Amino acid sequence: MNAQKPGLHPRNRHRSRYDLDALCAVEPQLRGFIIATPTGEPTVNFADPDAVKALNKALLAHFYEVKHWDIPQGFLCPPVPGRADYIHHLADLLAETVGGEIPRQASVLDIGTGANCIYPLIGNHEYGWRFTGTEVNDAAFASAQAIVSGNPGLTRAIRLRRQKDPAAILNGMIHKNEQYDATLCNPPFHDSAAAAQAGNDRKRRNLGQSEASGLNFGGQQQELWCEGGEVAFISKMIAESQAFGRQVLWFTSLVSRGENLPPLYRALTAVGAVKVVKKEMAQGQKQSRFIAWTFLDEAQRRRWAQTRFKA
Template sequence: MEDALGRPQHAKAGGSHKPLAKESKDAYFRNLYTKAPDFKAIALLDPDFATVFGRDLNFNDPKAVANRHNYILWLKDLLDTTSYDEPGRKVVGLDIGTGASCIYPLLGCAQRPWSFVATDIDDKSLEWAKKNVKLNDLDGRIQLIGRKPDDALIPLEDLKMDSIDFTMTNPPFYESEEAMVKSAQEKSRPPFTACTGAKVEMVTQGGEVGFINRIFEESLVLRERVQWYTAMVGFLSSLTRIVDKLREHKIDNYAITEFHQGNKTRRWAIAWSFRPLRPAQSVARGTKAALSRGILPAVTEVLAYRMPLGGSVGGFAENLSNAIAALDLISWNWDKEKLEGIGRAVDKVWGRPWRRRKKREMELGTETEEKSKATEEQICAFGFKVSVRVSREHVSVEARWVEGHDETALESFRGFLKSASEKAAEDAKKGA
């Protein structure tokens, strides 16, 4: 945050709240802005807030720029749904162009046990960022690094780091100061209303697409050394151009979403990965605005079967789990309490081509007993999650694509699940 003269104000990420359990802490931050905040009440409770903002908040005042909290929430969902580990694991992120407030690392560290490398090319911004990190007692988790304009944006080699979990950036929007002024005039507001960034934070060669293209080119070299490359953009047209670039290079694992700030301001974010773990559908396809442009990534969640509620749901779920377990899988783990399971397969092992090939190998004697059994050492071509959901009227079977690059595998597996569910339902009725 900065005052009206452009002097950065100190940022406190955690406030004076008592420590929260992991579940309640995540829920607290997720619901932080579901209702309009009472700024007068906050001013009475927080002297620092009252000093900087006063009793009535004016969003045309540069001091009152809202934090991009939704970016952090989306990152949490992105990381949580692309891991077989429990949500909330420790990760390391890179904030490219952190700015004077260092707000993204502060917000991330306040919510999760994350660590950050935060970079910037502006010495004054880094000076204030270091003060904010120290003020929040996060020196041990946030490392601030000065960079030069022509340096690599993802400095893994310079920092001697093998890998990190994600990169994030809120890049300069505009190609020139003239473009920035023109954009402001078209929105019928003063050209620098609520723009507190230094020039290097607002203007760059090629605008935001040019900046993200630099990250993209570096990602083509680093590839799986970073799980997720992410960026925020200010224009939907930029999102379209970046997705075109991903598709040109046959990068099929990506996610896009939309952020709403207040009543009018919208931002978008994009992420791409060279690894096979795929995000949940709400994370990967989180914008309706992109639907008409045909840039959404592949569907990752489908309804496979639905039947009226009745009979033994437990018996039905057990029969379905057994049918999946009978497949030639690398692994299958079913949770009887949650009625859901995670499986991994080397191929479309439920399909006829697979069964024919296995039969042919057995007839030719090229299939040994050891070879016929899938093992954890084998490469997973399709990871999936199956859930049995119970409502007041229906029992549904849902499938989510968790791992892999073959888009056709989900629809093929859906067909198997439908047939297996129908048989499981019949057997459950007979058993009853």
């Protein structure tokens, strides 16, 4: 019996240790990145960004039937188990609104879908949801579009929108008369390029590598940092969300640091959010969470579910 990874959602397909033989069968390149642990167990060389990318290709092919997936050099290579957790906890939030059953025809807006398009790939496969992914970076947009176009069937389930205003988050992306059952977002974590570099150096030290210049684990400026960090980014999203309070059931965003919650709660109070929910997540020792807010009261949420999710 494979050891269970603590903290992951019960429906997460990555709760057991990786079956490396099965993963190498769907992505033979991965075999070149398998190393031995001090106890002689085979593992992936997580210190090598190319190894992490090969692992992602294998996981997406093996578990989510994604036959074509690639990202340009230097872009964020997301840890698939953690990204899947967000999707599963979001499914639980929608189920609570509906009365216990996960809606299979939800429409979700992914803010900053990235070159990797990871949330739409997982969410569509697991629950059949339709996604609109927004992206401000030209190269990331082109990469995400190539992933969607390269996998038959996804073009009907995932559409991408180019955010032409780098100062906007939701504005311009939610069109008149559109409705979304949820938004999700993995906001920029750091508040400066220097902080992003320091985080990268720390990660390398933890993996037993020497510090080196450059963000070797991938990530462009829009993915890793913004002025004021995640509090500033999410606060701006909260401010913009007020205008779309009748078009979106649940707005959500990851919040990487627990100490960032109080100013975000104050921002939500200021815009008149009717209900705010926090969903705790964990992957091994790493704690994370997302916050969700809605401008609809309970009766309105029930009516939304009856119209949007009726069988």
